């Protein structure tokens with residue numbers, strides 16, 4: 292790993308939010324690949340933070356400061372990812388499900404989809420089933436992307452799919468699911484159209500699912 296990536300990763304782990312924008316900009320100026328900055332420094336740092344939290348070495352406040360730092364770093368990389376393609380490949384609604392406030396991964400997926408030419412309507416976090424159904428009716432997206440980071444909120448994804456069926460909307464929108472505790476088996480079990488382990492897979496899937504328009 293280059294010094295730049297190492298320094299950025301350490302800054303996120305240490306929650307040094309005042310420094311992060313400058314560090315990421317320096318890495319970009321030095322010609323580092325934005326994808327490497329995201330995957331090998333920013334996301335890699337959050338993996339360490341998550342493990343330290345799981346092991347009881349750090350607590351919610353530290354995790355939060357690292358999250359703020361990660362988001363500030365992403366903001367600097369964002370312009371390098373978006374705006375590449377001009378013709379819209381389709382519309383995507385992105386949201387984190389009810390009860391879940393984690394949004395870093397969802398934001399990253401939104402950014403990458405935008406960069407790949409999709410029109411993304413990011414509805415934010417803690418979205419109830421009713422609100423999501425409302426928005427699907429109004430926006431009529433090609434894809435509904437749902438994110439969950441807690442094992443306790445994963446079942447909300449199934450509730451959303453159930454409500455889409457009940458409202459006669461299930462065949463009008465493709466449902467994509469993701470988030471750290473979600474996997475392919477769960478996605479198949481709840482009847483989602485696809486599962487993506489990361490933002491790059493999300494883009495690949497979205498392209499495949501909207502194949503006719505791409």
Ligand code: B12
Nearest residue numbers: 341345392393394395396438441442469470471487489490
């Ligand atoms: C940052 C963080 C927080 C921050 C969130 C800030 C924010 N704005 O998002 C704060 C401090 C607020 C927080 C709070 C909590 N957290 Co938290 N958090 C994390 C942490 C460390 C990192 C998550 C993250 O951002 N990862 C980086 C991103 C880039 O990865 P990602 O989200 O997985 O997204 C990628 C993929 O999953 C995928 N993806 C994501 N969404 C989607 C959607 C689609 C459609 C697709 C295709 C793909 C996709 O693509 C993304 C990009 O590659 C994780 C640990 C971890 N490693 O996951 C714990 C973790 C998720 N949190 C945990 C817990 C327990 C909590 C709290 C309950 C703690 C508490 N006691 O209060 C609260 C819950 C709050 C709530 N109601 O949501 C646990 C969950 C355990 C479990 N089994 O459910 C974890 C796993 C930590 C741990 N090891 O115990 N948390």
